[in-house]
Amino acid sequence: MTDDHHDHEHGEHSELDDMELRIRALRTVLSQKGYIDPAALDVLIETYETKIGPRNGAHVVARSWLDPAYRKWLLTDATAAIASLGFVGLQGEHMIALENTVECHHMVVCTLCSCYPWPVLGLPPVWYKSAPYRARVVKDPRSVLTEFGVTLPPTTEIRVWDSTAEVRYLVVPMRPARTETLNEEQLAVLVTRDSMIGTGIPRSPDVAS
Amino acid sequence: MSYQSHADVGGQEGHGRVMSEQDEPFDAAWEPQAMALMLATASTGSWNVDMARSVLETLSDYRELSYYQKWMKGLEKLAIDRGLLTAEEILAGRMLVPPTPVSSMLRASDVFAVVAAGASTLRDVSVPARFAVGEAVYTKAVPAGHHTRLPRYAEGKLGRIEHVHGAHVFPDTNSQGLGEQPQWLYTVSFSGRELWGEGHAQDLRVSIDAWESYLEGVEGDR
Secondary structure (H helix, E strand, C coil), X not given: CCXXXXXXXXXXXXXXXXXXXXXXXXXXXXXXXXXXXXXXXXXXXXXXXXXXXXXXXXXXXXXXXXXXXXXXXXXXXXXXXXXXXXXXXXXXXXXXXXXXXXXXXXXXXXXXXXXXXXXXXCCCCHHHHCHHHHXXXXXXXXXHHHHCXXXXXXXXXXXXXXXXXXXXXEEECCCCCCCCCCCHHHHHHHCCCHHHCCCCCCCCHHXXX | CCCCCCCCCCCCCCCCCCCCCCCCCCCCXXXXXXXXXXXXXXXXXXXXXXXXXXXXXXXXXXXXXXXXXXXXXXXXXXXHHCCCCCHHHHHHCCCCCCCCCCCCCCCHHHHHHHHXXXXXXEECCCCCCCCCCCCEEEECCCCCCCXXXXXXXXXXXXXXXXXXXXXECCHHHHCCCCCCCCEEEEEEEEEHHHHHCCCCCCCEEEEEEEEHHHEEECCCCC
């Protein structure tokens, strides 16, 4: 059993104290030796905690729901189409957008580590990096979907993309019903992070409002 | 010593439920610090991403460590191996020996530009792509014996080329300090039945991204 969650239940306090001490020591030594600028650490943390996250991807998806020309561009040259909205950089250098349909549902994983499209989704959630998701989604994705509360028609093909290189994948979920009158901002609110990984579907407008 | 990755878990049984309540990138207050320390120290140019992945996946206690514990342990190992610091310095929490020269330092004022610039692995090569979209290919059946990005569950399987991505830095050599040696990169998809056997996952297709040397033409020897 390699369940990461389990490990935390024993000796959590001493473990955390130990990690904090080790990080403080590393940070001090690396700074004293001139390898890192401590202020850069704060900027990195601020960037990935507040600036780069799944709202970026939701914006891409909402635009693709409203603008057929943008959607076509996104599905043929995702890197350029996403960059046109300002979302570029580390772990998003080579993007592919995957269009979910009634016939085909896409899901994204990295079985070998934790590859994930940072510019559009931010840093991956803990479960995405965990052994249960990585082990099971390539073999039995429907049981994984059930744990996320998603049931697909038996006729829908499931297409799993294992991110084993530097190509990063963004799922473009299906637009929910009864959203014809919504604008881009309102649509973006419906686009969940999980719906862009393939473990979820967008919120219904009835629930979201 | 044979190379063993503990990270290659695709298709393994016995891992239990996906803990979807672990919904955030960070589990503990120290983890953002670990993330930032790894990114900032990697910016010194002392190792590449493939070397870092190789060190993380071969940590002997990989299975017992949480995600960012792996990053910290990997960072310490990389920094010590490259002579950036010593184990004694980590214990002491201060510099004990003079620094080793590094090629660059990430300054706070450069973070935005460095993050936005990314690190493309696309390279120009003079050879044409060997395979085309739609073509059938076999993946290699023999484990690499070093860091590689061909998962075990996809070894020796019959697949189909879905995308040709251009030539990209080859992790197998780059991780060993043998250079980038870029190769054509493909998305190759497999039926669930090919990967997992008859009666399994009939409505499933799974793809990997595979460098050209991971693949063999169907006409060639398998």
